[in-house]
Amino acid sequence: MKPTSHAFKENARAALGDVNLQKAMTNLRAGFVERRALMISRLPEWDGLRDEAVAIKRHTLANLDFYLESFERNVIANGGKVHWCRDAAEANATVLAICRDLGAKTVTKGKSMIGEEMAVNEYLELNGMIPVETDLGEYIIQIRHEGPSHIIAPAIHLVKEQIAESFRATHTKLDPKRPLDDARQMCDEARGILRQQFLAADVGITGANFLIAETGSSIIVTNEGNGDLTQTLPRAHIVLASLEKIVPTLEDAATILRLLARSATGQEFSSYTTVSTGPRRPSDIDGPGQYHVVLLDNGRSAMLGTEFEDMLRCIRCAACLNHCPVYEAVGGKSYGWVYPGPMGSVLTPTLVGIEEAGNLPNASTFCGRCESVCPMRIPLPKMMRHWREREFSRHLSPASWRWGLAFWTFFATRPRLYHAASGAAARMLGFFGKRRGRFRSLPLASGWTGSRDMPAPQGRSFHSLWKSRS
Amino acid sequence: MAAENRKPRVALFVTCLADLFRPSVGFAAVKLLEQAGCAVEVPRAQTCCGQPAYNSGDRASAKKIARQVIDAFQDFDYVVAPSGSCTGMIKVHYPALFADEPETLTRAKELAARSYELISFLTDVMKLERVDARFDGTATYHDSCSGLRELGVKAQPRKLLASVKGLTLTEMRDAEICCGFGGTFAVKYGDISGKIASEKCANVEASKAATLLAGDLGCLLNMTGKLKRLGRKTRVWHVAEVLAGMTDGPAIGEPMGEAEGE
Amino acid sequence: MTDARADTLDGIRRALKRGKLDEQAAAPLAARLKAHKRNLIPKRAAGLDHRGQIALFTAMAEGVNATVARVASAQDVPGAVAEYLSRLNLPSRLVVTPDPALDDIPWAKRPLLEIRKGRAEDGDAVGVTACSAAVAETGTLMLHSGPESPTRNNFLPDTHIVVLRANQVAASYEDGFDQLRRKFAKPEGGFSMPRTVNFITGPSRTADIEQRLELGMHGPRRLHIVLIDDGQA
Numbered sequence: 001m002k003p004t005s006h007a008f009k010e011n012a013r014a015a016l017g018d019v020n021l022q023k024a025m026t027n028l029r030a031g032f033v034e035r036r037a038l039m040i041s042r043l044p045e046w047d048g049l050r051d052e053a054v055a056i057k058r059h060t061l062a063n064l065d066f067y068l069e070s071f072e073r074n075v076i077a078n079g080g081k082v083h084w085c086r087d088a089a090e091a092n093a094t095v096l097a098i099c100r101d102l103g104a105k106t107v108t109k110g111k112s113m114i115g116e117e118m119a120v121n122e123y124l125e126l127n128g129m130i131p132v133e134t135d136l137g138e139y140i141i142q143i144r145h146e147g148p149s150h151i152i153a154p155a156i157h158l159v160k161e162q163i164a165e166s167f168r169a170t171h172t173k174l175d176p177k178r179p180l181d182d183a184r185q186m187c188d189e190a191r192g193i194l195r196q197q198f199l200a201a202d203v204g205i206t207g208a209n210f211l212i213a214e215t216g217s218s219i220i221v222t223n224e225g226n227g228d229l230t231q232t233l234p235r236a237h238i239v240l241a242s243l244e245k246i247v248p249t250l251e252d253a254a255t256i257l258r259l260l261a262r263s264a265t266g267q268e269f270s271s272y273t274t275v276s277t278g279p280r281r282p283s284d285i286d287g288p289g290q291y292h293v294v295l296l297d298n299g300r301s302a303m304l305g306t307e308f309e310d311m312l313r314c315i316r317c318a319a320c321l322n323h324c325p326v327y328e329a330v331g332g333k334s335y336g337w338v339y340p341g342p343m344g345s346v347l348t349p350t351l352v353g354i355e356e357a358g359n360l361p362n363a364s365t366f367c368g369r370c371e372s373v374c375p376m377r378i379p380l381p382k383m384m385r386h387w388r389e390r391e392f393s394r395h396l397s398p399a400s401w402r403w404g405l406a407f408w409t410f411f412a413t414r415p416r417l418y419h420a421a422s423g424a425a426a427r428m429l430g431f432f433g434k435r436r437g438r439f440r441s442l443p444l445a446s447g448w449t450g451s452r453d454m455p456a457p458q459g460r461s462f463h464s465l466w467k468s469r470s
Numbered sequence: 471m472a473a474e475n476r477k478p479r480v481a482l483f484v485t486c487l488a489d490l491f492r493p494s495v496g497f498a499a500v501k502l503l504e505q506a507g508c509a510v511e512v513p514r515a516q517t518c519c520g521q522p523a524y525n526s527g528d529r530a531s532a533k534k535i536a537r538q539v540i541d542a543f544q545d546f547d548y549v550v551a552p553s554g555s556c557t558g559m560i561k562v563h564y565p566a567l568f569a570d571e572p573e574t575l576t577r578a579k580e581l582a583a584r585s586y587e588l589i590s591f592l593t594d595v596m597k598l599e600r601v602d603a604r605f606d607g608t609a610t611y612h613d614s615c616s617g618l619r620e621l622g623v624k625a626q627p628r629k630l631l632a633s634v635k636g637l638t639l640t641e642m643r644d645a646e647i648c649c650g651f652g653g654t655f656a657v658k659y660g661d662i663s664g665k666i667a668s669e670k671c672a673n674v675e676a677s678k679a680a681t682l683l684a685g686d687l688g689c690l691l692n693m694t695g696k697l698k699r700l701g702r703k704t705r706v707w708h709v710a711e712v713l714a715g716m717t718d719g720p721a722i723g724e725p726m727g728e729a730e731g732e
Numbered sequence: 733m734t735d736a737r738a739d740t741l742d743g744i745r746r747a748l749k750r751g752k753l754d755e756q757a758a759a760p761l762a763a764r765l766k767a768h769k770r771n772l773i774p775k776r777a778a779g780l781d782h783r784g785q786i787a788l789f790t791a792m793a794e795g796v797n798a799t800v801a802r803v804a805s806a807q808d809v810p811g812a813v814a815e816y817l818s819r820l821n822l823p824s825r826l827v828v829t830p831d832p833a834l835d836d837i838p839w840a841k842r843p844l845l846e847i848r849k850g851r852a853e854d855g856d857a858v859g860v861t862a863c864s865a866a867v868a869e870t871g872t873l874m875l876h877s878g879p880e881s882p883t884r885n886n887f888l889p890d891t892h893i894v895v896l897r898a899n900q901v902a903a904s905y906e907d908g909f910d911q912l913r914r915k916f917a918k919p920e921g922g923f924s925m926p927r928t929v930n931f932i933t934g935p936s937r938t939a940d941i942e943q944r945l946e947l948g949m950h951g952p953r954r955l956h957i958v959l960i961d962d963g964q965a
């Protein structure tokens with residue numbers, strides 16, 4: 001997916017005026033936000049589990065090479081294969097080779113953000129395969145040729161009328177006069193269409209919420225059951241996973257799983273949490289004949305030992321998105337790439353570069369709500385600030401802002417000059433503003449006064465009044 | 471720590487916004503501190519806490535300003551600011567800023583340990599239970615993000631507001647959600663900021679409170695500006711002004727006639 | 733052609749500022765894997781006695797739109813299944829896994845139920861399986877694949893009926909893992925995981941259209957649990 005993060009401001013402006021999107025965003029609150037709070041209120045051990053999860057991930061990352069090698073050994077012992085890939089290009093080539101080897105045509109897919117990073121669908125299509133997204137939200141955006149706007153609910157930006165329209169345009173063999181007024185009808189339609197795809201698929205690709213070193217297993221978490229039909233029915237199961245998905249044991253996965261569904265969708269546990277280990281066994285009567293884990297680096301190892309290492313703890317729950325006032329205002333597409341919201345603002349510059357994605361860590365009020373809800377206690381605002389520091393030191397921020405800041409610092413480090421200037425500014429702005437008490441517009445401040453008034457200063461600075469008092 | 475039989479010496483960190491826009495907030499802070507039994511001074515060599523530079527990624531400038539603050543405020547028992555975000559900068563971020571400079575770090579930590587946001591200082595350190603003020607009508611309180619999440623300021627303003635005669639405090643929906651100010655964010659991403667501010671104003675409106683209060687001028691200027699642009703009648707004060715009984719003059723953003731702030 | 737595996741591992745070690753861990757340094761990590769120590773287990777289920785866990789399991793499962801019918805013994809299962817199907821006006825053709833755990837169910841007691849033993853196919857309306865454990869903490873069933881328990885039987889049929897015995901109810905997922913480790917223990921140490929272990933909590937669902945919850949997206953629309961008391965509850 002080609003990033004448009006550089007156009008964040010324009011994307012956001014369009015999003016603010018998008019009536020359907022704004023309506024859709026109001027669903028976030030009653031859904032994910034309130035339900036998450038309810039789940040947490042029912043689990044007194046919540047903060048203790050978070051602390052353990054952080055410790056597990058820190059330990060794992062400090063020994064990442066050991067655990068990845070253990071994982072690989074166990075995958076192989078169970079009859080599977082691990083394919084190490086440095087970047088998206090290698091990963092895509094690997095997936096294609098596996099598919100070609102099997103003479104595959106139809107490839108069903110469970111939801112995978114790594115797959116989005118790789119743009120694997122596009123690549124497979126270019127090479128003659130038919131990738132079919134099976135998660136309902138992913139299917140909807142696939143047929144609309146869009147990218148996902150939320151990492152858990154990819155079609156959250158759409159209203160049902162838009163979805164019905166896309167179904168009618170795509171499922172052309174069905175009776176055009178059929179009703180598609182509610183979610184039930186659309187779900188049933190998608191169930192029928194995609195069931196045929198599950199059965200026809202030659203290869204099934206899933207992501208992985210976890211990789212388990214102890215057993216050489218991968219874990220996926222879904223509510224629909226699409227990941228299970230994707231991996232069980234075809235001749236091969238391909239798992240797309242980035243390095244940091246690994247945890248040492250099944251018990252370690254259970255600890256983090258207790259945080260995941262509650263943080264993501266406000267459920268105690270997702271409908272289907274599935275642990276997959278290797279291909280079908282000789283005595284099994286179903287299951288894929290091959291099990292491949294595509295282990296993707298794509299910049300992860302480069303984050304180790306840097307000020308962005310904590311981002312490797314992210315479990316992709318999207319709680320930060322759901323609680324972010326900026327995300328709620330502009331939706332996921334504004335961020336211009338795979339990962340939106342606060343986690344996207346930290347991760348995207350790592351993966352596509354700060355020159356492309358500089359707007360993202362800047363478009364934050366640092367309210368800190370994201371960090372407070374993150375199950376993995378990731379200091380998101382701190383890392384966004386680190387990006388701003390890197391931008392500043394590389395002179396990537398606009399010159400006008402650098403000058404403004406230098407101007408401010410010059411005065412702020414010279415109190416006598418500062419007080420004289422603020423005294424003068426208070427008088428001037430106070431004079432012009434006192435009749436109405438506020439300004440509808442101010443030079444150099446159209447970013448502010450475009451959408452709100454500026455209250456006028458009272459007319460004298462505090463320091464000048466304090467001085468004259470004593 | 472203050473000696474048993476002398477008043478605590480409190481240095482007021484006025485904040486750049488109170489200094490320029492609304493000195494009455496500074497004077498309300500002085501009045502509250504003196505009423506609570508403190509001896510208040512205002513070190514002259516103060517300008518800004520350095521947050522704008524810090525949040526823009528300019529650590530060098532932030533450090534310069536921070537060193538100035540550390541120097542100016544070194545001899546006092548406490549440093550108190552009518553602002554959660556400035557206090558958060560001093561308490562939480564100064565130590566982070568100087569993590570790589572051991573000597574200054576020591577001084578920064580020492581300063582952090584005696585720096586407080588105004589309202590929580592009054593309740594938590596001076597053990598103030600109530601104020602002697604009157605304010606007739608309904609009010610709702612916005613929890614500024616830094617004060618809430620960096621400093622844990624939540625119950626304290628509500629406790630003191632509960633003691634104000636005539637005031638009925640009504641909670642608005644999503645009081646803890648950001649108002650959209652975020653410092654330079656409000657100008658750099660003005661339309662997003664404006665949208666977030668609209669949401670906040672909708673919640674203020676829905677609370678049916680006649681008055682909006684908060685403990686940070688950045689938030690207050692932002693919310694007032696939006697309320698006025700939307701034509702709302704809600705009056706906006708800094709919580710210190712209400713607690714100090716200094717609400718006779720114009721509220722934030724109201725016409726000031728001939729009178730000047732004091 | 734450079735080796736991606738070596739490159740990746742080298743990159744990790746460079747970032748961690750060390751070389752490959754020698755045997756001595758790796759020993760505690762290997763021990764950690766071998767010990768698979770439990771982390772914090774919530775008291776919610778673990779703090780209850782077995783009867784309490786059964787009651788909790790039932791409540792949690794019902795809370796996620798599963799239905800639970802309690803019967804005294806395996807003898808009563810055919811009747812409970814027939815009653816459920818007729819109450820909901822569902823077809824009486826069942827595909828039942830060839831699982832020995834279901835051998836003691838006298839299906840002949842309800843001759844109107846048409847039973848086919850084997851792998852489920854698309855179009856099967858009702859599937860019956862056993863399970864390996866039930867986790868009281870969240871009302872979750874644990875099932876695993878095997879020659880007598882094909883995974884697709886948990887997902888293809890419209891209605892999934894699970895026969896659960898009271899003594900299979902445990903507190904936590906960790907209890908389930910330990911059960912797998914015992915069941916599939918290898919003589920030389922360690923254990924061999926089955927191809928698939930499913931943790932199922934309620935029927936299939938989605939909220940992808942305007943956040944409206946709908947049951948039965950790709951997996952079963954209904955999950956019905958027949959809980960055999962066996963004198964335990």
